[in-house]
Amino acid sequence: MxxxxxxxxxxxxxxxxxxxxxxxxxxxxxSVAASNGVRETISSYxxxxxxxxxxxxxxxxxxxxxxxxxxxLSLNLFRPLGEGVIQCKAGDTPDSSQNLRAARDxxxxxxxxxxxxKDELVYAVIGVPAQASIHNKDAILKAxxxxxxxxxxxxxxxxxxxxxxxxxxxxxxxxxxGTTDLCRMHGTMPEDADQITNTYAGDxxxxxxxxxxxxxxxxxxxxxxxxxxxxxxxxxxxDRMEPVEVLLPxxxxxxxxxxxxxxxxxxxxxxxxxxxxxxxxxxSFDPEFQERLKNRxxxxxxxxxIKGLDTAIELLMHERLGGGRVLRIEEPIYxxxxxxxxxxxxxxxxxxxxxx
Amino acid sequence: xxDIRPVSSERxxxxxxxxxxxxELMRVECTRASRYGYDLSCLCVxxxxxxxxxxxxxxxxxxxxxxxxxxxxxxxTRDSDFPRCMVDDALVALFPHTGTAGxxxxxxxxxxxxxxxGFESDGRPIQVTFSIGVATNRDAGVRDLxxxxxxxxxxMALARAAGGDRFMRQEQxxxxxxxxxxxxxxxxxxxxxxxxxxxxxxxxxxxxDLADLPGGGQALLERPEDxxxxxxxxALFGTGAGSGPEAEKLRQQAIEFAxxxxxxxxxxxIERQMRENEGEVDTLRRRVAKLNSSLAATExxxxxxxxxxxxxxxxxxxxxxxxxxxxxxxxxxxxxxxLNRIFQAxxxxxxxxxxxxxxxxxxxxxxxxHE
Ligand SMILES: Nc1ncnc2c1ncn2[C@@H]1O[C@H](COP(=O)(O)OP(=O)(O)O)[C@@H](O)[C@H]1O
Numbered sequence: 001m002x003x004x005x006x007x008x009x010x011x012x013x014x015x016x017x018x019x020x021x022x023x024x025x026x027x028x029x030x031s032v033a034a035s036n037g038v039r040e041t042i043s044s045y046x047x048x049x050x051x052x053x054x055x056x057x058x059x060x061x062x063x064x065x066x067x068x069x070x071x072x073l074s075l076n077l078f079r080p081l082g083e084g085v086i087q088c089k090a091g092d093t094p095d096s097s098q099n100l101r102a103a104r105d106x107x108x109x110x111x112x113x114x115x116x117x118k119d120e121l122v123y124a125v126i127g128v129p130a131q132a133s134i135h136n137k138d139a140i141l142k143a144x145x146x147x148x149x150x151x152x153x154x155x156x157x158x159x160x161x162x163x164x165x166x167x168x169x170x171x172x173x174x175x176x177x178g179t180t181d182l183c184r185m186h187g188t189m190p191e192d193a194d195q196i197t198n199t200y201a202g203d204x205x206x207x208x209x210x211x212x213x214x215x216x217x218x219x220x221x222x223x224x225x226x227x228x229x230x231x232x233x234x235x236x237x238x239d240r241m242e243p244v245e246v247l248l249p250x251x252x253x254x255x256x257x258x259x260x261x262x263x264x265x266x267x268x269x270x271x272x273x274x275x276x277x278x279x280x281x282x283x284s285f286d287p288e289f290q291e292r293l294k295n296r297x298x299x300x301x302x303x304x305x306i307k308g309l310d311t312a313i314e315l316l317m318h319e320r321l322g323g324g325r326v327l328r329i330e331e332p333i334y335x336x337x338x339x340x341x342x343x344x345x346x347x348x349x350x351x352x353x354x355x356x
Numbered sequence: 357x358x359d360i361r362p363v364s365s366e367r368x369x370x371x372x373x374x375x376x377x378x379x380e381l382m383r384v385e386c387t388r389a390s391r392y393g394y395d396l397s398c399l400c401v402x403x404x405x406x407x408x409x410x411x412x413x414x415x416x417x418x419x420x421x422x423x424x425x426x427x428x429x430x431x432x433t434r435d436s437d438f439p440r441c442m443v444d445d446a447l448v449a450l451f452p453h454t455g456t457a458g459x460x461x462x463x464x465x466x467x468x469x470x471x472x473x474g475f476e477s478d479g480r481p482i483q484v485t486f487s488i489g490v491a492t493n494r495d496a497g498v499r500d501l502x503x504x505x506x507x508x509x510x511x512m513a514l515a516r517a518a519g520g521d522r523f524m525r526q527e528q529x530x531x532x533x534x535x536x537x538x539x540x541x542x543x544x545x546x547x548x549x550x551x552x553x554x555x556x557x558x559x560x561x562x563x564x565d566l567a568d569l570p571g572g573g574q575a576l577l578e579r580p581e582d583x584x585x586x587x588x589x590x591a592l593f594g595t596g597a598g599s600g601p602e603a604e605k606l607r608q609q610a611i612e613f614a615x616x617x618x619x620x621x622x623x624x625x626i627e628r629q630m631r632e633n634e635g636e637v638d639t640l641r642r643r644v645a646k647l648n649s650s651l652a653a654t655e656x657x658x659x660x661x662x663x664x665x666x667x668x669x670x671x672x673x674x675x676x677x678x679x680x681x682x683x684x685x686x687x688x689x690x691x692x693x694x695l696n697r698i699f700q701a702x703x704x705x706x707x708x709x710x711x712x713x714x715x716x717x718x719x720x721x722x723x724x725x726h727e
Pocket of ligand 1 (some may be wrong): 024026029030095126153175176177178179201202203228231232233235289300302303305306
């Protein structure tokens with residue numbers, strides 16, 4: 001049999017009885033893309049009723065995502081992937097085992113939402129933050145093996161790049177809530193030298209925006225959550241952006257404020273640190289391929305939805321590096337999950353079987 | 357039960373009616389159909405991943421999408437003047453003088469039409485898909501407009517839950533359950549067939565073992581076809597060789613030898629087959645186990661879906677754009693390399709962390725002399 005025949009026979013058979021999942025296990029969101037077409041995302045929160053009364057009231061043993069957040073007062077709330085890693089230290093403190101349980105429950109839930117048929121074997125590729133330690137990968141692996149039938153971990157930027165069909169010489173910028181991760185990929189698994197992480201990310205923009213609005217409109221009252229909502233709705237770094245007028249209470253009375261410039265300036269604080277990082281990763285790369293790398297920058301993560309950010313980064317790259325091209329991935333929320341699904345699906349069947 | 361009322365008539369190019377008036381029109385249509393005894397079907401259509409599309413492309417996209425859906429419905433029917441209204445984010449429409457068959461044809465047209473909707477953003481095509489629930493006034497349990505709408509909505513919920521880009525009737529829910537049961541049967545019988553191979557192998561092996569015992573040659577003659585073979589051989593010997601105890605013994609030995617050869621061959625072939633099927637059997641067993649353990653859960657799940665109105669939006673169409681490593685792909689080799697590396701990294705991850713949990717066959721690979 002020719003190689004090709006084997007392959008197509010294999011891939012025809014492979015789909016039978018197996019559901020492939022790509023899971024993006026993020027600090028703030030966990031998303032799944034499944035080979036049955038289902039895609040889902042939940043915020044990475046897991047909550048357990050504090051006591052019998054809360055349990056009766058909520059009528060659930062576990063709550064997830066925004067549902068958990070909404071009832072946080074009656075819950076023991078976990079964010080299992082806080083800091084991009086499962087929060088558990090060496091040794092079995094009660095807290096670490098609780099967190100592991102929360103991670104497992106989160107995975108079980110996201111798998112459930114992918115709607116596997118009852119008899120389907122579930123094979124998942126999980127994208128984990130590039131900086132996750134070995135210890136943490138172990139924890140994720142443990143949690144995952146109870147949720148699916150076969151699992152592989154893969155560094156998150158890797159899956160984003162794979163999803164875009166960019167396998168080699170590519171720089172991935174992933175703007176999350178707590179951190180912005182830059183990762184250089186050149187065929188092999190990224191090593192420490194290929195990664196730069198800074199904390200100029202979503203939360204930082206929220207803080208900046210809070211500071212600026214407070215300074216300009218000291219009379220306005222608002223919460224962090226309101227600021228975040230405003231940001232997510234209007235975020236932009238463009239010179240010419242639509243004016244943003246928001247209603248904020250002043251002594252209880254909703255009052256309009258123009259925060260266009262505050263939003264623009266806050267969002268722009270992300271750009272210089274990103275280009276700093278890009279410069280470092282490009283400069284330390286094989287000179288022959290630097291030009292290519294410069295022109296293959298992928299922008300991903302929730303923060304990549306800031307309007308005009310790709311062009312703005314390009315502009316600064318031109319200024320400081322003499323050129324550059326930034327490609328924003330089409331679906332920031334599912335970029336990692338889509339890529340992981342693609343990996344899961346492309347992975348030869350015998351590999352899956354060996355890792356059961 | 358949730359209150360079913362039209363919430364808006366924002367796309368009401370079909371007149372200057374208020375939502376309440378539209379709903380009243382539908383009720384009149386429904387009453388008339390039952391009074392004069394003609395068919396009436398109801399379609400409840402929602403746009404898959406509407407929220408998501410809206411996030412990506414802004415709120416104008418919602419209006420545009422609804423417009424397109426509306427046009428599509430109109431162009432798919434002969435009489436474009438059917439009563440309709442928006443209920444939550446779904447378009448609900450009634451089609452007088454249309455029975456089940458007609459309604460299903462209509463659904464197919466609409467789903468197909470969606471393929472041709474040329475939405476784009478930033479020059480990239482966006483595939484829009486719909487989830488459709490269908491009900492008719494002949495369906496069991498339909499008495500009035502409310503129950504008709506409810507069944508159509510339940511169908512839509514099922515369509516969404518199944519991944520969208522499809523139509524469903526509420527009746528299908530129970531069919532689905534039956535289907536799972538049938539699948540379980542199929543799996544079980546497939547497993548049985550695999551079991552036959554295993555049993556066959558065991559029997560051949562036993563015969564060979566028995567034959568090795570002193571005077572065990574008799575075991576080789578268990579099967580009729582083997583006995584017939586032996587008889588033919590004996591007849592052949594009879595024509596040529598002489599008689600006497602020596603010749604008799606020789607004949608016996610030759611027959612035994614040949615039979616043993618046949619059995620050996622049989623054993624090898626069955627074992628080869630078994631090896632090939634081992635993976636298959638394993639997968640089947642696991643699937644059966646899984647199906648078994650959750651048949652009840654399915655029932656539960658169905659109940660849940662039926663009770664829920666806002667089930668998760670389906671997204672069937674998207675996966676098609678990210679599917680499959682084809683051997684023809686330009687960079688198939690590079691990709692396979694990558695996949696190999698990911699796999700190796702995962703093998704190492706397990707080796708480093710939990711030596712006990714790594715299957716022996718993988719661990720063995722680390723040692724080059726092992727094989
Ligand atoms: N439209 C938007 N504009 C700007 N920032 C956004 C937008 N949507 C989400 N974000 C921000 O993206 C961050 C979450 O990104 P995500 O990639 O989901 O995080 P993580 O990888 O840490 O789980 C949050 O800070 C969120 O406020």
